[in-house]
Amino acid sequence: MKHEADPEDAEPSSSPQAAGGEAVLRGKATINDVARLAKVSKKTVSRVINESPFVKQKTRDAIKAVIAELGFTPDPQARALARRKGFLIGLVYDNPSPQYVVNIQRGILDALEGTDFQLVLHPCDRAKPDHVARIQSFIQQHKPFGLILPPSVSEDEPLALALNEADVDYVRIASVELDTPSRMIRTLDGDGGAAAGRHLADLGHRHIAHIHGPLSFRSTHERRAGFERALAETGLVLRPDMAVEGGYTFEGGVAAAEHLLAQSNPPQAIFAGNDEMATGAYVAVRRAGFRIPEDISIVGFDDTPIAGRLWPALTTVRLPIREMGSAAATLLLQTADGMTAKKLITFSPEIVVRGSTAAPGTR
Amino acid sequence: MKHEADPEDAEPSSSPQAAGGEAVLRGKATINDVARLAKVSKKTVSRVINESPFVKQKTRDAIKAVIAELGFTPDPQARALARRKGFLIGLVYDNPSPQYVVNIQRGILDALEGTDFQLVLHPCDRAKPDHVARIQSFIQQHKPFGLILPPSVSEDEPLALALNEADVDYVRIASVELDTPSRMIRTLDGDGGAAAGRHLADLGHRHIAHIHGPLSFRSTHERRAGFERALAETGLVLRPDMAVEGGYTFEGGVAAAEHLLAQSNPPQAIFAGNDEMATGAYVAVRRAGFRIPEDISIVGFDDTPIAGRLWPALTTVRLPIREMGSAAATLLLQTADGMTAKKLITFSPEIVVRGSTAAPGTR
DNA sequence: TTCGAAAATGTCACCGGTGTCAATCCTAAT
DNA sequence: ATTAGGATTGACACCGGTGACATTTTCGAA
DSSP states (O other): OOOOOSSOOOSSSSSSHHHHHTTOOOOOOHHHHHHHHHHHHHHHHHHHHHSSSSHHHHHHHHHHHHHHHHOOOOOOOHHHHTTTSSHHHHHEEOOOHHHHHHHHHHHHHHHTTTTSEEEEEOOOOOOOOTTTHHHHHHHHOOOOOOEETTTTGOOOOOHHHHHTTOOOOOEEESOOOSOOOOEEEEOOOOHHHHHHHHHHHHHTSSSSSEEOTTTSSSSHHHHHHHHHHHHHHOOOOOOGGGEOOTTTTTHHHHHHHHHHSSSSSSSSEEEEHHHHHHEEEEEEETTTTTTTTTEEEEOOSSSOHHHSSSSSSBEEEEEEHHHHHHHHHHHHHHSSSSSSSEEEEEEEEEEOOOTTOOOOOOO | OOOOOOEEEEEEESSSSHHHTTTTTOOOOOOHHHHHHSOHHHHHHHHHHHHHHOHHHHHHHHHHHHHHHHHOOOOOOHHHHHOOOOOOEEEEOOOSSSSHHHHHHHHHHHHHHHSEEEEEEOOOOTTTTTTTHHHHHHHHHHHSSSEEETTTTTHHHHHHHHHHHHHEEEEEEEEOOOOOOOOOEHHHHHHHHHHHHHHHHHHOSSSSEEEEOOSSSHHHHHHHHHHHHHHHHHHOOOOOEEEEEOTHHHHHHHHHHHHHHHHSOSSSSEESSSSHHHHHHHHHHHHTTTOOTOOOEESSSBBHHHHSSSSOOOOOOEEHHHHHHHHHHHHTTTTSOOOOOOOOEEEEOEEETTTOSOOOOOO
């Protein structure tokens, strides 16, 4: 819709105001314009853009001045073509929780703010046999700068191996040490489980149940192990019939809780492996005619927004998801910055006590 | 990490198996390879890729065969550079609800599946004065193919004007006719409000309140207008003191509901402008000692997942958000496909009756 | 059979950068 | 003053496509 064709012959000295003022608005300036005005080769300008140390300070300053004056920004497409590497950060996920996904996204975007990188979404379905191939083809075609893999994609070892072959950097977010080494964000889910267990034990509960996630998730085991560890410290054990799977879903949580409550000696407290299942437990507990927390205490995990919106509000374990996303992106971007060493950043969860837990009542 | 340098002299006939088998795995083939093997100019290959009608059927078939054999896929970066337009679809949003955002994303991704386009996220903050400028700069730098603007960004007229100036296509998702013409996905929020009103009226409620969103959102007015229209059909009116703003947030919903319940004659039923506020109303109602739905009926809007997880489950108005996202992306992509006519797709919400509404009880 | 317009295809520069390697500039050592 | 070797800078091809326009076919009409 725009057809402003302005002559290209008069550049020697920049039009003092016009250039300064409009520069920001029209993204026309190219590396060639900068080179011409700065009276250097475009290659040198390129060096400045890429912060090559082999440019004399004086030259660098001069070029930077011109860049600023023109409001020049290098074209990501062209750069991507020339290097064989783009400016996209791919988020490869397969996570049922919108809350988790959105927070990871926010975190990544926080870190990407101000950089040239863009976040592209690449959901996948680990169940499909060609899922690794799809990701490979995505990489080949779009040459993303790097990938971020939150759980449970992060636990996919075949994928990690394939990624090592391919020409991409990636950072994984997981709750355990993974077989394939790589940079990663690690969460100590076990500590969270322990915190939950300790909280309930401290309140005086002796008869506690656990609704856990799918066995295929490493976090399931981490959380449970931490939980049992804490109980053990108080001399309690998690009876096998008091541990039920809830699939990390709301419906699964309802079913699991119903199962627990149907036992001859129902638990006084339930630690659910995530908030979704805890929410399901609320429903089952209420349907069964019990009160929360008077009759039964419930603890969740994740501190999703729903936790604060339930009534009574859910006591849960909080993981700083957004910060983790941000850390993951930061880790990914610092490739160039000196240390090539695979790095690891650890996050610990903390318990958020709200209204769904109380000392065991008289029942 | 890969250094396979294979000679470029022997291409006449492709290595029968190697090419066919590995082709998919290594993305090395370029348009030049295809051109050479098909014995045509790269430009003709380009024509085939872009489905130009000016290629003889026979030639086209031959080229397509070679493309398939080589597993060739055009490089998005190079294409983006040459045309001055990329393959990114930007989702520009400023929406507090993760649920909404994730569903829109899913819908868009559904539509993008199988295309060369990628979804990039571009959250923004309408409150910031430079927010339009930021988006402009994003467009200039990354030259996205198009943008999708869900509410409330879609209602930003200054932005729409700026976008018309810029070289981008965009599709807006909104609940009303907007001043600036453009392709859009329209939701009839008014009908949803009406459905809510009719439902409550049909149940026999005569004393009904409304918690609405911020006045700056067009949807706020649409929903309320539809609601009042339905009440009017039954001879009811929404008393001014029974309409309170809840800011579309949970906390706002709590406060608004508390305000309503504190009146000398509290309502029998509450229609909240979205599920967030409805959830807040649950809390306020319970705190005040009322039961749902026996004492007070509640209706929400949006049918977010939380609606089904509350107890009792929330009666709400459902908008097919994911489908809307998909439709928006489809609309955006069909630019080339024939009709340039600005198009409009309309979606109607439907009420989902669950456990939070019942005939007014004896109080 | 001939001719002209439409249909197909090719040529070549260019999009806006980066990689490679040669050329030039300095500065300290001889 | 001369010179070697590192510090800077430039020349030029190339990344993998597309646009504008030239050239060659093709084919029905004359």
